[in-house]
Amino acid sequence: MAIKKISGCIGCSECVLSCPMDVLRIGDNGKAEICWPEECQICHLCRMYCPVDAITIDPEKSIPVIISWG
Amino acid sequence: MSQTPPVFTTSGFFLRAIAVFAGFPVLFMLIKGVFSGRNAYLEIFSLITVTAWCLVPGQFYWFPRNRFLSLHLRGCMLSKYHIVTGTLLVLLLCSHPFLLVVPKLFEYGISPREAFFTMISTPTAGVLSGIISWLLLATLGITAWFRNVLPLKYKAWRRMHGILAFLVLIFGLHHVFVLGRHITPFITVIFTLFALAAAVMMLRRWFDLIPHAKPVRLLPPPAVRLLPPPENIDRLEKQEHRPEKEEVENEL
Ligand code: SF4
Ligand code: SF4
Numbered sequence: 286m287a288i289k290k291i292s293g294c295i296g297c298s299e300c301v302l303s304c305p306m307d308v309l310r311i312g313d314n315g316k317a318e319i320c321w322p323e324e325c326q327i328c329h330l331c332r333m334y335c336p337v338d339a340i341t342i343d344p345e346k347s348i349p350v351i352i353s354w355g
Numbered sequence: 356m357s358q359t360p361p362v363f364t365t366s367g368f369f370l371r372a373i374a375v376f377a378g379f380p381v382l383f384m385l386i387k388g389v390f391s392g393r394n395a396y397l398e399i400f401s402l403i404t405v406t407a408w409c410l411v412p413g414q415f416y417w418f419p420r421n422r423f424l425s426l427h428l429r430g431c432m433l434s435k436y437h438i439v440t441g442t443l444l445v446l447l448l449c450s451h452p453f454l455l456v457v458p459k460l461f462e463y464g465i466s467p468r469e470a471f472f473t474m475i476s477t478p479t480a481g482v483l484s485g486i487i488s489w490l491l492l493a494t495l496g497i498t499a500w501f502r503n504v505l506p507l508k509y510k511a512w513r514r515m516h517g518i519l520a521f522l523v524l525i526f527g528l529h530h531v532f533v534l535g536r537h538i539t540p541f542i543t544v545i546f547t548l549f550a551l552a553a554a555v556m557m558l559r560r561w562f563d564l565i566p567h568a569k570p571v572r573l574l575p576p577p578a579v580r581l582l583p584p585p586e587n588i589d590r591l592e593k594q595e596h597r598p599e600k601e602e603v604e605n606e607l
Contacts, residue, residue: 293536297477299465315479333464336473337455339536341393 286322288331289343300331300340376413377406380545384537400454405537407447411524412546414441415553418560438499445496448527449489481533488526495519517557524550 288308294316301309301317308325312318317339319325327347332340384405393401417437456470465473475486495516498505502512528550532538 293534295474295477295482295534296479297473299473303464330464333462336459336465336470338393338397338458 286319287325287327287342287346288319288322289341291317291319291339292341293337294335294339295337297336299334299336303330303334305330372413372416373410376416376549377409380409380542381406383541383545384539394458396458401536403447404451407444408527408531409546409549410440410444411448411527412549412553414444414520415524415556418556441499442496445492445499449493449496452485452489479533481530484526484529485534488523488530491519491523491526495523514561517561521554521557524553 296311296315296317298311298317301311305328306321306324306326308319308321309317309331310320327342329342329347332338332342381402414437417433417440452471452474456467456474459465459467459470474482498512498519499516505512507515528546531546532543535542
């Protein structure tokens, strides 16, 4: 799984809404949880949209994000 | 014969107290390796915020009327340490929610402004306790800096200052326990113990449970004051036996 850890989550759901692969959900404790880890495409969107930088993506499993071609 | 006044203030004592309040928990967090994986800015920012938070219970200890501390430090020095540390803590902890969103300036995704408003508008217990403790902390800082213009007598102000500080500690602890990134069971126990110690110190002061003793004597007795300065300081620092009057006269 590319997401190394989620710590300091405030439960705002931004990551759930931004994830194109529907990997994350808000759990019973009101914090983000990884539900379908195998679906993750390591797109970094959840990390970039998290307002408090709660999501850490494992640098070893990470791939550079291509923002634009021009 | 010129006489140097004896030195009774040891800032080393203050530094040791800082080491207990902040150094110990932060060192434990570093050893446990909880600071890893995020970018350098976030890690350094986290370290500064955690250190500042660890010093909050210390402020209950470094208050100018702490009789135990007045054995080691002069009241005015203690007051100075309390003010300097307090000002730093208020500035650091109040800027914490703003500094948290700064990295969003340098990457795609959510903007710092959006991140800030999303953060403060999320109605969860941890966020609410954070907002309440931020407001209390700001009030604490403002009422302390502008104490002279407040229509309050010193005793009333001191009580208000104590109550505000205690509320900051309670709401802040809730915020830290719910949202803290570096919280481990050990750190939870340490923070709870510090908070309890702070509460006990404040309640003892309020309800006057500390028996009134004679004020601490900061000047040495006249016989010792007559000794040449270096010996005088050595004798006092090492807590050697106090010389009899005859001994002093023989030495002179
Ligand atoms: S990295 Fe992309 S795919 Fe993976 S959880 Fe985050 S948003 Fe979803
Ligand atoms: S975006 Fe961040 S803070 Fe919000 S739910 Fe996801 S991990 Fe938690």
